Amino acid sequence: ERIFSSTNTLHEILYANDDSVHNRLVEARNILQDLARIDKSFSDSANDAQTAQALVDEITKFVQRYNSRIDFNAERLEELRERLSALATLKKKYGGTIADVLAYREQIAKEIELAENFEDEIAKWEKRIRTQQENLSDIAERLSQKRKDTANRLSRAIVEELKKLGIPEGRLEVRFSATKDKDGDILINGTRYAANANGYDEVEFLISTNLGEDVKPLSKVASGGEISRVMLALKTVLAKSDRLPILVFDEIDTGVSGKIAQAVGFSMKDLSRYHQIIAITHLPQIAAMADVHFRVSKKSINQRTVSSVEVLSDEEHKKEVARLLSGTEITEASLQSAAELIEAGRE
Numbered sequence: 001e002r003i004f005s006s007t008n009t010l011h012e013i014l015y016a017n018d019d020s021v022h023n024r025l026v027e028a029r030n031i032l033q034d035l036a037r038i039d040k041s042f043s044d045s046a047n048d049a050q051t052a053q054a055l056v057d058e059i060t061k062f063v064q065r066y067n068s069r070i071d072f073n074a075e076r077l078e079e080l081r082e083r084l085s086a087l088a089t090l091k092k093k094y095g096g097t098i099a100d101v102l103a104y105r106e107q108i109a110k111e112i113e114l115a116e117n118f119e120d121e122i123a124k125w126e127k128r129i130r131t132q133q134e135n136l137s138d139i140a141e142r143l144s145q146k147r148k149d150t151a152n153r154l155s156r157a158i159v160e161e162l163k164k165l166g167i168p169e170g171r172l173e174v175r176f177s178a179t180k181d182k183d184g185d186i187l188i189n190g191t192r193y194a195a196n197a198n199g200y201d202e203v204e205f206l207i208s209t210n211l212g213e214d215v216k217p218l219s220k221v222a223s224g225g226e227i228s229r230v231m232l233a234l235k236t237v238l239a240k241s242d243r244l245p246i247l248v249f250d251e252i253d254t255g256v257s258g259k260i261a262q263a264v265g266f267s268m269k270d271l272s273r274y275h276q277i278i279a280i281t282h283l284p285q286i287a288a289m290a291d292v293h294f295r296v297s298k299k300s301i302n303q304r305t306v307s308s309v310e311v312l313s314d315e316e317h318k319k320e321v322a323r324l325l326s327g328t329e330i331t332e333a334s335l336q337s338a339a340e341l342i343e344a345g346r347e
Helices: 002-016 021-038 040-069 074-094 098-116 118-164 224-237 258-271 314-326 332-346
Strands: 171-177 186-188 191-193 202-208 246-250 276-280 294-301 304-311
Touching: 002 021, 002 040, 021 040, 074 098, 098 118, 118 171, 118 186, 118 224, 118 258, 224 246, 224 258, 258 276, 258 332, 314 332
Parallel strands: 246 276
Antiparallel strands: 171 202, 186 191, 294 304
8 A cells, every 4th residue: 555655746846747757857857958059058958857757757657657566456455454353353352462362352253153062962971971881880789799799708707717816606797788879870780870980889797796697897806805806807907908008906806815816916917918917916916026116105104104106126025925825933834945936926
């Protein structure tokens, strides 16, 4: 537009106007030629004026030819101006660059397409959800069956272990349940269940440690020693797959002695291959199995009871096991028995 306008203006100045450079030079040339006829000294100036007129005419022809080649459309130019103005407004509104505007345009186009095909989209996603629910239901059902199969084997193994630990009439039941939910994602045999991160099973361990007693949740077993032995049996069965770093057994010796106590000790010794075991015990059969023996004692200092913990050396360990065997007076026989118990634990 600027070139077109400037060449038009230049053509008018050089040639088209009444007082154009061309007309003025023609007028000046004529005057100089008249003067040259009177005085020859004006001849050169008259020739120069003629040359200047010819030069202006050449420039005029060049400008006119150049202008005629310009493809200029005022209406198109106005359209472009309006479009540039619109783009500037869009950039200001949607991010500052043409790329941002185009990205927003693509987003709007997708939203419009989604709105226009909303029913189809709903149907597509509903189909996907149904497919995923079918897959989830299949996996959950197979997982539940594997759990039940494993629970049966686990129950039998734990009951056998309990017999070794002085609970000969122990019974263990693994009870399975599930929460029904009409909107649940798991569909089994026409019934919907609520899903969780582990499938749809809700598992509870029930136990009875005495003949004639009903099975109860493990948390309701009265004896701390029984709970510890049940946990010892469970951990022994699951030793290779359970990777808890530390296990603490408190009062695991309650109600046992003799061979059963030694069996408890051997079970804990085996379990210590897979876990760090901390046991609080008064039984020499269990204390003898320790790799490291701590003695907890209480003293009265300034009319206050103070508990202390000390690590025993190998010799102190043997003496403490002997003391647990014979009471306050340690005898040669108790020391010999203690040494035999400790040696048995190391085999």
